[in-house]
Amino acid sequence: MNRKELDPDSSPEAAFGARLRTSREERGWKQEELAERMGYSGTHISAVETGRKRPTLPLARRADVALSTGEEFERAWRKLQHSGLLEGFPQFVEYEAQAAEIRLYEVGVIPGLVQTPEYATALLESVVKRGAITEEQAAERITLIEERQATLARTPAPLVFVMMDESCLLRPVGERGVMEAQLERLIEFSELPNTVLQVAPFAMGARRPLSLPLYLLTLPDRSLVSYAESAHQGHLERDITFVLPLLTSYHQLQAQAPSQAESVAMIKQLRKGSP
Structure with missing residues (x-):
C-alpha cells in the first residue's frame, strides 16, 4: 500500500x-x-x-x-x-474573550468589534478582489468577527472603550445603505451600559499621542496585554514595562478627544449626510 x-x-x-x-x-x-x-x-x-x-x-x-x-x-x-491572520492575533483573540476591559484605537476602518456583517463583507470583498486574501479566508474572518462580537455578550460583560480616528467614519465602504447602517450600529453601541465610544478628529493634530491602531486588554487578574500591527506584521506584548506606557498614551488620547456625547453627535450628523 x-x-x-x-x-x-x-x-x-x-x-x-x-x-x-x-x-x-x-x-x-x-x-x-x-x-x-x-x-x-x-x-x-x-x-x-x-x-x-x-x-x-x-x-x-x-x-x-x-x-x-x-x-x-x-x-x-x-x-x-486563523492561519491567514497576522502573527499574534489569534493569541490576542483568546485573551480578548476573557478580558475584563477592552481598549482599542483604530485608524481608517471601523473596528471589527463593532462592524455590521454587511460592512465586514463589503470590506473583505474588496480585499479579495485585490488578491490579498482568498474567498475562503474572507469567510473565515467574517466568522471570527462574529465570534469576537459574541464574547461581548458574556456575563459579566467586559468594559469596552472604542476610540476611532475620524478617518474610520469618512472612509466609505460598500453602498450608502451599508455605511448608514454601520453608523447606526455605532450609535447603538454607545448606548450600552458597558461601553464608551469616542472619535479622535483630524483637528487634534499633533495633540494626538497615538497614530497607529492599538488594542489593550485588562485581564481578570488585572494583568495587561497589548496588540499592535502594521500592514504585514502583528505583535502581542505582555511585558508590563512595554504595555504600561501604551496604556498611559491611550488615557491621554481619551482625555484630549471629544466626549462620547460630542462623538455621537458627529456620527449622527454624518448619518444624515450633513457636512
Missing part, C-alpha cells in the same frame, strides 16, 4: 493531517477503523490525513472523541482557521 509522506510544515492542513495520522497509528488503527469510529468514510479520512481535504470543526470534535484527545484536534482546527 502506497503511503504518502507528509511535511507538517508545508501547510496548516498538512500539519492537521499529520497529527491525525500519528494519533491513529499510535493506537494501531487502520484508516477504516478510525473512519468508522468517527462516522466518516475511509476515503474522507485519507484525504484529511494527506492534506487534500480541509478538516471541519465537526470532524475535529469527532476525532477528539474517537481518539480520547480532549480538545487537541479542536484547538488544531481553530489554529488552522
